[in-house]
Structure formats: structure tokens, C-alpha cells
Amino acid sequence: MAQTYDRGAVEDVGRWREFSAGMWAWVLHKFTGWVLVGYLFTHIAVLSTAIGADPAAAPQDLYTTTLVGLEDLLVVRLLEVGLLAVAVFHMLNGIRLLFIDLGLGLERQDQSFYASLIITGAIAVASVPTFLAGV
Ligand code: HEM
Structure with missing residues (x-):
């Protein structure tokens, strides 16, 4: 006979207080997987400004002026740091999940999640001088 559990409603967002490390992971x-998909569409939209560009018209063409205009904005530079953090976390946590799928590191899941967060934070902080150069 199968057992049943009252797990409450998933719509009850107040339940984040009960989350364990694994739930946050x-x-x-x-979140990071879908942000990366969203970025991919944005990236293609920006690159598409190069369609039909005349190389002789650079640096006044739409592609160059779009990129220069975007890179002039502080918010874009900050979003780039955020994008790097999102990508690094997704990669590290994804590799961690693949190890877990192989049965490796099962007893150290919380620690490896925290390590992913710390390495992501360190790389994001280290990238700030590069992404904010010349702002
Ligand atoms: C080294 C690179 C990457 C690794 C190792 C990786 C790993 C993974 C793994 C293991 C999962 C499944 C997690 C689970 O078991 O629930 C996953 C989910 C996902 N990944 Fe990645 N991934 C990588 C890059 C990317 C990129 C570049 C994108 C987007 C362009 C992406 C988007 C997603 C999405 C949307 C999901 C599903 C999230 C969900 O559960 O709704 N990933 N990734």
C-alpha cells in the first residue's frame, strides 16, 4: 500500500523559510538556467544589429553604436558581472549535480553546494575590475 504525505501547497511561497541547502541549490x-536562456535571446538580438552592416561604415554603423551605447551604461556593466556569476554558478552546480547523478559525493552535498557559491562569489568579485574598466 502506497503511503501518502501532506506536503502542503507549492504555491505557498512563505515556505522558503523551511528550505534546506539542497532546496536553495x-x-x-x-533560476540561473533560465536566466542563461533569456540572455541567449538578448545576445542574439544585439548581434542581429550587425545584419546588413557595411564594414566600410564602421564605427558609425548600428552594430557598433549599439554596443558602444550599451557598454557606456553602468547598469549594463553590473549586469555583465551578474551574468558571469549566473553562468559560473550554473556550471559549477551543474557539474556537481552530474557527479551526484554518478553517486559521487553523496555525503558531501551541502558542502559542495556551499563551495560552488563561494567559488562563484570569488570569481564574480575578481571580475569587477575587468567589467567596470573605464566606466
Ligand atoms: C558547463 C555548462 C553547463 C552545465 C554543466 C549544466 C548542467 C545542468 C544540469 C546537470 C541540469 C539539470 C539539473 C537537474 O538535475 O535538475 C541543467 C539544467 C538546466 N540548464 Fe544547464 N548546464 C550548463 C549550461 C547551461 C546553459 C549554457 C544554459 C542556457 C543557455 C543552461 C540552461 C539550463 C536550463 C534552462 C535547465 C533546466 C532548469 C530547470 O530545471 O528548469 N545550462 N543544467
Whole structure:
């Protein structure tokens, strides 16, 4: 006879207080995965400004002026640091998940999640001088 559990409603967002490390890892992995998909569309939209560009017209063409205009904005530079953090976390946590799928590191899941967060934070901080250069 199968057992049933009352797990409450998933719509009850107040339940984040009960989250364990593994639940935060799941939420962050979903969030970063979908941010990367969103960025991919944005990236293609920006690159598409090069369609039909005349190389002789640079640096006044739409592609160059779009990129220079974007890179002039502080918010874009900050979003780039955020994008790097999102990508690094997704990669590190994704590799961690693949190891777990192989049965490796099962007893150290919280520690490896925290290590992913710390390495992501360190790389994001180290990238700030590069991304904010010349702002
Ligand atoms: C080294 C690079 C990457 C690794 C190791 C990786 C790893 C993974 C793994 C293991 C999962 C499944 C997690 C689970 O078991 O629930 C996953 C989910 C996902 N990944 Fe990646 N990934 C990488 C790059 C990317 C990139 C570049 C994108 C987007 C352009 C992306 C988007 C997603 C999305 C949307 C999901 C599903 C999230 C969900 O559960 O709703 N990933 N990734």
C-alpha cells in the first residue's frame, strides 16, 4: 500500500523559510538556467544589429553604436558581472549535480553546494575590475 504525505501547497511561497541547502541549490539552478536562456535571446538580438552592416561604415554603423551605447551604461556593466556569476554558478552546480547523478559525493552535498557559491562569489568579485574598466 502506497503511503501518502501532506506536503502542503507549492504555491505557498512563505515556505522558503523551511528550505534546506539542497532546496536553495535547486531554486538557484533553475533560476540561473533560465536566466542563461533569456540572455541567449538578448545576445542574439544585439548581434542581429550587425545584419546588413557595411564594414566600410564602421564605427558609425548600428552594430557598433549599439554596443558602444550599451557598454557606456553602468547598469549594463553590473549586469555583465551578474551574468558571469549566473553562468559560473550554473556550471559549477551543474557539474556537481552530474557527479551526484554518478553517486559521487553523496555525503558531501551541502558542502559542495556551499563551495560552488563561494567559488562563484570569488570569481564574480575578481571580475569587477575587468567589467567596470573605464566606466
Ligand atoms: C558547463 C555548462 C553547463 C552545465 C554543466 C549544466 C548542467 C545542468 C544540469 C546537470 C541540469 C539539470 C539539473 C537537474 O538535475 O535538475 C541543467 C539544467 C538546466 N540548464 Fe544547464 N548546464 C550548463 C549550461 C547551461 C546553459 C549554457 C544554459 C542556457 C543557455 C543552461 C540552461 C539550463 C536550463 C534552462 C535547465 C533546466 C532548469 C530547470 O530545471 O528548469 N545550462 N543544467
